[in-house]
Amino acid sequence: MTQFVLAGVLGLLFTVGTFLVLRRDIVRVVWGVTIIAQSANVYLVTMGGLSGTVPIVGHGPPANPGSVTDPLVQALVLTAIVIGFGTTAFALVLTYRVYEEHGTIDLDELGETGGEV
Amino acid sequence: MAAQVVIAPLLVALVTAVLTLLLRRFSRAQRAVSLAGALGYAASVALLVAAVADQSILVYQLSGWRAPFGITLVADALSVFMLGLTAVVSLAAAVFSAGYMSEYGQQLSYHALYHLLVVGVTGSFLTGDIFNLFVWFEVMLLSSYVLVVFYSGPEHTRAALQYTVLNLIGSAVMLLAIGGLYSTTGTLNMADMARRLANPAEFGIDPVPVLGIAAILFAVFALKAGIVPFQFWVPAAYRAAPAPVSAMLAGVTKKVGIYAIIRLYFTVFAAASLPAGLSLPGFGGDSFLAFFGPIMFVMAAASIVLGGVGAVSRVDLDGVLAYSSIGQIGFVVLPLAIAATVPEVRELGIAAALIYALNHGLAKSMLFLASGTVREAVGSVRFEYLGGLARRTPILSIGFFVGALALVGIPPLSGFFGKLLVFQTAADAGAVGGQGATIALALALGGAILTVAYFSRAWNEGFWGTQSEAVRTATYSPTLVAVVIALAAALVIVGIGFDPVLRAANAAASAAVDRGTYVDSVLPEVSP
Numbered sequence: 001m002t003q004f005v006l007a008g009v010l011g012l013l014f015t016v017g018t019f020l021v022l023r024r025d026i027v028r029v030v031w032g033v034t035i036i037a038q039s040a041n042v043y044l045v046t047m048g049g050l051s052g053t054v055p056i057v058g059h060g061p062p063a064n065p066g067s068v069t070d071p072l073v074q075a076l077v078l079t080a081i082v083i084g085f086g087t088t089a090f091a092l093v094l095t096y097r098v099y100e101e102h103g104t105i106d107l108d109e110l111g112e113t114g115g116e117v
Numbered sequence: 118m119a120a121q122v123v124i125a126p127l128l129v130a131l132v133t134a135v136l137t138l139l140l141r142r143f144s145r146a147q148r149a150v151s152l153a154g155a156l157g158y159a160a161s162v163a164l165l166v167a168a169v170a171d172q173s174i175l176v177y178q179l180s181g182w183r184a185p186f187g188i189t190l191v192a193d194a195l196s197v198f199m200l201g202l203t204a205v206v207s208l209a210a211a212v213f214s215a216g217y218m219s220e221y222g223q224q225l226s227y228h229a230l231y232h233l234l235v236v237g238v239t240g241s242f243l244t245g246d247i248f249n250l251f252v253w254f255e256v257m258l259l260s261s262y263v264l265v266v267f268y269s270g271p272e273h274t275r276a277a278l279q280y281t282v283l284n285l286i287g288s289a290v291m292l293l294a295i296g297g298l299y300s301t302t303g304t305l306n307m308a309d310m311a312r313r314l315a316n317p318a319e320f321g322i323d324p325v326p327v328l329g330i331a332a333i334l335f336a337v338f339a340l341k342a343g344i345v346p347f348q349f350w351v352p353a354a355y356r357a358a359p360a361p362v363s364a365m366l367a368g369v370t371k372k373v374g375i376y377a378i379i380r381l382y383f384t385v386f387a388a389a390s391l392p393a394g395l396s397l398p399g400f401g402g403d404s405f406l407a408f409f410g411p412i413m414f415v416m417a418a419a420s421i422v423l424g425g426v427g428a429v430s431r432v433d434l435d436g437v438l439a440y441s442s443i444g445q446i447g448f449v450v451l452p453l454a455i456a457a458t459v460p461e462v463r464e465l466g467i468a469a470a471l472i473y474a475l476n477h478g479l480a481k482s483m484l485f486l487a488s489g490t491v492r493e494a495v496g497s498v499r500f501e502y503l504g505g506l507a508r509r510t511p512i513l514s515i516g517f518f519v520g521a522l523a524l525v526g527i528p529p530l531s532g533f534f535g536k537l538l539v540f541q542t543a544a545d546a547g548a549v550g551g552q553g554a555t556i557a558l559a560l561a562l563g564g565a566i567l568t569v570a571y572f573s574r575a576w577n578e579g580f581w582g583t584q585s586e587a588v589r590t591a592t593y594s595p596t597l598v599a600v601v602i603a604l605a606a607a608l609v610i611v612g613i614g615f616d617p618v619l620r621a622a623n624a625a626a627s628a629a630v631d632r633g634t635y636v637d638s639v640l641p642e643v644s645p
Contacts, residue, residue: 083259090262102275
């Protein structure tokens with residue numbers, strides 16, 4: 001059941017992300033990229049299979065040692081999230097710089113005023 | 118013991134990056150450390166090259182965690198070939214940066230970012246783990262985002278925005294593909310993945326989804342390499358970045374995408390085959406490479422045409438170089454496409470691609486540095502403000518001319534052998550009955566003619582003709598001209614002393630297709 005719910009949520013997240021990336025407003029584009037990156041992270045978690053118990057060996061023998069959810073993907077997602085923080089911060093600062101330089105965050109206007117180097 | 122030398126280039130570049138960040142208050146010391154670091158990097162790469170020549174493949178398991186559980190760094194002939202190119206270009210660009218970038222810019226963070234870019238590139242060439250490859254890509258990209266926006270003017274922020282958003286989406290897609298690969302093959306280690314894909318039944322792998330995921334991953338590498346239809350960020354980003362950074366982007370980071378394609382598709386995914394064969398129109402055979410071959414061929418053809426035609430119509434030197442970069446990457450991918458489709462010429466095709474990549478790396482970085490020298494002296498690289506550079510500064514012009522000739526492919530420069538090998542690959546493929554060899558030959562010829570066209574135009578408008586006022590009064594920095602001439606000399610040396618380079622490229626090509634040695638070296642305990 002969890003798999004179906006997650007699949008639906010992932011599809012929705014990717015839709016929202018794609019929709020936002022296609023907007024004219026740069027802040028929305030950055031949000032869209034962030035959402036797409038986060039949905040990729042969620043997707044990565046699902047790749048470990050969600051049928052088992054938590055991947056922590058507590059005190060005493062685990063109830064069913066054979067079926068533990070793969071912890072590796074969760075470690076991978078942690079790495080990806082940290083990288084995502086850095087890139088999101090940079091993208092937001094860059095948005096601010098674009099606003100300072102061009103006086104607009106509308107991508108269409110940016111296209112008109114940008115010009116060649 | 119010898120395996121430790123694998124991490125030497127990574128450590129040197131990382132320590133340099135940290136030191137230059139700490140020394141930002143002392144600009145002279147910072148510059149000295151940066152240059153010493155670039156030299157040390159070249160020295161450590163030379164050590165690694167010597168070690169690989171001795172033992173053919175070196176494997177370093179980080180923290181002693183054995184593959185496939187830990188992170189593995191692998192240095193073989195293919196990795197050190199790319200590292201050698203990186204060492205030469207990054208040293209030249211570092212020396213150039215010290216004389217070119219403004220005092221304030223250097224103090225700010227330039228050197229630290231520059232060396233972090235080198236760290237990311239080095240890691241990508243050395244890693245033997247797909248998720249780790251993603252991490253090194255991010256290290257490389259994060260520093261390149263900041264370096265593209267370094268001047269921070271209107272057009273730079275615009276180019277950086279486009280570059281950043283595209284690469285962030287690329288990273289998300291890469292993560293999706295890596296997750297899919299882990300889920301379908303059950304491993305992230307490249308050697309382990311190759312071993313499992315060779316016996317899909319034993320490990321319960323369905324090759325069909327793996328092919329689809331490999332195709333998604335291919336799009337990401339094509340985006341990094343700037344192959345059509347993923348080329349649209351290239352011109353703006355290359356023109357916006359400072360000249361030494363453009364040199365690094367065109368000369369080295371573009372080649373990371375090419376390296377990833379060779380390593381993953383020719384070493385790892387080539388192990389797999391589809392049980393029922395490819396039943397798509399236009400695709401033959403049952404191997405994964407037979408699927409990617411025609412795709413690469415179309416992309417290479419489009420790159421050559423679009424890059425060449427785009428470069429002919431540019432109004433500034435940097436624009437010509439950026440579009441030319443798209444066209445030239447097509448020449449690198451073309452022999453790879455032939456190598457993928459026709460197994461008989463596989464090693465020759467990879468060697469041709471590597472030689473061409475080396476030639477393009479050296480020549481294009483030199484041309485970007487030459488363009489930077491002109492920009493610093495004259496104040497612009499738009500053709501309307503240029504003219505008569507050849508009479509004003511003959512030495513720099515000779516450098517530019519040599520670089521242009523190398524890309525056109527005039528003997529005895531390195532570019533001649535690159536083009537020759539591309540033609541030879543196409544001809545050999547035609548001789549063994551490969552389809553499309555005639556089209557490949559025609560494309561290579563047409564691309565070569567376009568190269569002649571846009572470089573003669575750049576030469577006529579920028580270097581010949583009447584001197585403009587800006588050119589007449591400009592003064593050229595001797596250090597910058599010296600770097601350009603040194604790289605031009607490197608092009609001539611590679612061309613004249615071509616034998617060792619060809620041997621290195623052949624060794625790299627056989628390392629790329631020699632899956633058995635790769636798997637056995639990384640996973641010694643599973644081999645019989």
